[in-house]
Amino acid sequence: MAVIETEALTKRYGDLEALVDLTVQVSTGVTGLVGANGAGKSTLLKILLGLLQPTSGSAAVLGHDIRRDGSSIRAVVGYMPEHDCLPPDVRAIDFIVHMGRVSGLPPAAARERAADVLRHVGLAEERYRLMGAYSTGMKQRAKLAQALVHDPRLVLLDEPTNGLDPEAREDMIALVARIGRDFGIPVLVTSHLLGELERVSDHVIVLDGGRLLRSQRTTELTQDTGVLLVEVLGSALEQRRVGEALAAAGLPCRPRQQLIEIDLRSTARGAAPHDVIRDTACDLGVGLVRLQPEHGRIQDVFQPEGRSGG
């Protein structure tokens, strides 16, 4: 079932096109919304919340029209903004309870759920501290907690890993995965770090300059590219010798830095390229370090055709 559907969604600020003719569907699970800074990710989230009116096109969130039903959408959607948004002189527990109340929860339920979600995001011990004294990682967790306190039917997370150190980044990514899988809440999460969402998202939407570049399952993006990478022991000379021998044996190959890239997609049917490589290395007396099938990466979407990888 689609939780978000957009149809030819366009947003212009004067001459600047923030979103152009975007038609896309988001279903349950974790969906990554990736693109460079300024690709239109935050604009899309604000339009989906009913805070910004699109210039043209339409969209529905959980069946509610974004132009008419903004308030109904905001009652059942959790939103974690990119930038700082926590008052420093309030304790986390008080603030999350308050945010539950202004989302429509009765007082007792707000208190209970606030304690629950703070525990889930890992702020059980620190919940009675003023948020002004929180580290960046703790602030991000508190921001996530306020997006979950009213048991939303969908969460929109805008750059949740922004400003975090590598360890805190891993924790946040794991939390996002938990929300989508264990909590069963559909997640639309943005990041300008393309590789980051590969591991957690079931589906990836790639925006570039406000236009849809790609929308497909993550596994389709990250499956084998059909290229085999070979590394041999020795200097560039050995590498060249092996490369030339492989080419002579009928394998289409070319050097890529210290590796030899073999395009298996254009080898003849019935050929056994792995055997050919082994025998070639053996004949030349060169040590094989590795034979590695290349996987696709989200970054590759941005590369011009025929120049995949680095």
Place this chain on the structure above:
Amino acid sequence: MAEPGASREGPGSSVIHDIGYRTYDGPRRDDRSIGWSLYLTGLAHAYGFGRSAKAKALPLSMLALSLVPAVIIVAIMVVAGFGGNFVDYSTYSGSTFVLIVVFTAGQSPVLFTRDLRSGAIVLYLARPLSPTWFAVVRWASLVSAIFIFTVIPVLALYAGALAAEADVSEQSADLLQAVAGLVVLAAVLATVSGLVSAFTLRRGLAVGAVIVALLVSNGFVSAVKTLAAAQGNDLLGQWVGLFSPFTLVDGLNAGLLDGTPFYPLSPDTPWMTAVYAATVTVVLVAGLWLLVRRYHQQGTR
């Protein structure tokens, strides 16, 4: 040796069970209930409740200071047995106006600068309540906070007068008239200070700007009024009274509700009273409209 798990379940210790994520299927409140909750939290925050310990210092000490004259007057009334004529409810806010200014200047940024400064406004606008209602509710919290600040000493005076066996019906009529004036004063002060705070993104600057707006305007207007009174230029004195919240509400209170004016040259004709009433209305309507517009702009950024 005990098994690793056994020690955790020994006597006097407990085990934390992770019961997983729990959904919420209960009722969800409507906008009215959400607004009420936001209003109460705003009011509590204006007095520092629900915030850091430091945040309570200014509002509560100002409230205590503004009670001091009332307590002294009550003590004199009760001990010396003075009757009710000793106190005038409608001029009390005039004599403690500096404290009211400091309270208003200190607390209006809490309701109108803090959300914008910390970015919490984004979270509020991503909630069901519309920006219009958010602005109105924040304004209502500030009006109530200022009203409570000004009415508590007056209620103390009233209680003291009753304790000194003053005439209940006479005192109650005076009190009601004074309270009506305080409601208008709170609304005008909240509108002016809320506007200044909502357009100032630093709390310190907002405090200073509100003090300047209220104190300087009042100083200027009361000086001109005193000069005009000395020279017998009543009309100038009445017109200039429109330019400070305190003299404006004091004049309206005297002209419309027949209260005792604190400042000289309050309106003495129905026409002038109507000008005062119209000015108060324009300030409230225009101020609220600007506040609402400010929050609408925040949502689309």
